[in-house]
Amino acid sequence: MVIRGTDLIRAMEAWAPPSLAVEKDRIGLQVGDPRQKVRGVLCTLDVTEGVVEEAVQSGANWIIAHHAVIFNPVQTLRTDQPKGRLYAKLIKHDINVFVAHTNLDTAVDGVNDVLCEKLGIHNTRVMMPITEDQLKKLVVFIPRSHHEQVLQAISEAGAGWIGNYSHCTFNLEGIGTFMPREGTNPYIGKQGALERVEEVRLETVVPQRLQQQVVQAMLDAHPYEEPAYDIYPLELEGIPHGLGRVGELPREMTLKELAEKMKEAYRIPRLRMVGDPAARVKKAAVLGGSGGRYYPTAKKMGADVYITGDVDFHIAQDAMADGICLLDPGHHVEHLVLERVADKMREKLKDVPVVVSRTDTNPFQFI
Missing domain, CATH: 3.40.1390.30 (NIF3 (NGG1p interacting factor 3)-like)
Structure with a gap:
């Protein structure tokens, strides 16, 4: 399976969505093409010439940085000056830079x-x-045979958190009925026959920002061609x-x-x-x-x-x-998050090599 920049961006933004960034922060894809294949990822606090050289030597064509490589408006691209030289090196080697700053602080x-x-x-x-993440209630009806599979899938996608407790759901058994019509391909039952199935009604809470990925996880894990589910707004205090x-x-x-x-x-x-x-x-x-x-x-x-x-x-x-x-x-201790970034990207990008930069970008020395 080819992993592209869009997959990397989707994975990062599912964890640290742009909505969590402070106003006017410089985040997101700052250099490169989102369609470009991801051959390797280098995680760094800052993008310097040394970091770019490390990416080149390691074969990484994507950099995930915490601090923006482009913060102030670019007036010139003079390659005899440090900034211009840095941008030229990124472009020359087809290296893409994705930035997660205050959204990663907040996440x-x-x-x-x-x-x-x-x-x-x-x-x-x-x-x-x-910001405050409003809560929704997800209700889905699942055949007993797939109840545990769907529960685990939506929980891993971010549903079911109450405080520091995960996998919080309520489950009620009952009988579901349906009649497959012409053109359907039912998992259970036959066209034109009323089917009765032992099902579980599962209820859980979902943060609004995760609604789409939780629903997708539910649909992927559910065996039915047309799963029955509902989403309700809740008049509860949201997650800050x-x-x-x-x-x-x-x-x-x-x-x-x-x-x-x-x-x-x-x-x-x-x-x-x-x-x-x-x-x-x-x-x-x-x-x-x-x-x-x-x-x-x-x-x-x-x-x-x-x-x-x-x-x-x-x-x-x-x-x-x-x-x-x-x-x-010091400001530089933010680098401690880089191992967490790398771990999450390894999980999401599977076989793509993901490493933490060894280049020290801290300008201060202690003597």
Whole structure:
């Protein structure tokens, strides 16, 4: 089976849809042709000349990046200058670049969830909601022989989540009737004869953004030529999606203990700390990237410590005066999500080689 760029894009957008990105973010396919065959994928935080050379040497013709390769409007394409040289190299080697930025920050199992996971932060909630995913109720009638098959298929497609519980369904047995008419090809029964079948009515919840893929998974797993199903809107609070997470550390610890734990978990030699090293911290807020200006939101949500990158001098002073601790591991720790990106793409793209870039794009060194 030939895997094309459209398949890669569909897989990424099912996980981190464009609707989760902040307004005017530069995301999606930035360089290349979506119809081009995917021979190999390189996952990276940034697209630099070194990363492009790595893609060329590894045989990867698709790059999945977190940061945009084209952010500001391009005024010229001079190949004697760094940006022009970079774009020329991408085009010369037919390398396509797909970008998932704030939509990957926001997505479930994306940047912020990975950063929390590395520190054992649990019971998390969204720090700054961007959008709310409305819930739908899916009801489908399944012959008993295929009930488990359909249940697993829709659950794996994203249906049935309530809080941190998956595969949440309600199932009721009954008798279904139907009469196949001329031109049909029934899985059960014969044309012109009323059929009675032992069926299961399965009910579950589906986030609106996943409705299409869940329904498709149901149709693919269902044995009937024309499955009977209904979708209802629900007047329930939707699922919030947004930047940052606030949750509980595995145990109360000192700020210095957390800083040491973070250096190991995030694989960094140093970090910047604001606050009393002996301060006790239990509730933590995390926002990958450059989030210093949002510390008041973290404080308002009860965080003892706020973990983010690129904190400037005056924000650090203000946070200290406001009584919230800060830990700045740098912007580059977002690279920790790349292994998760690679794992998901390996699962979706099957036999296509997918690797994480070994090129260090962090411009800072510690001496």
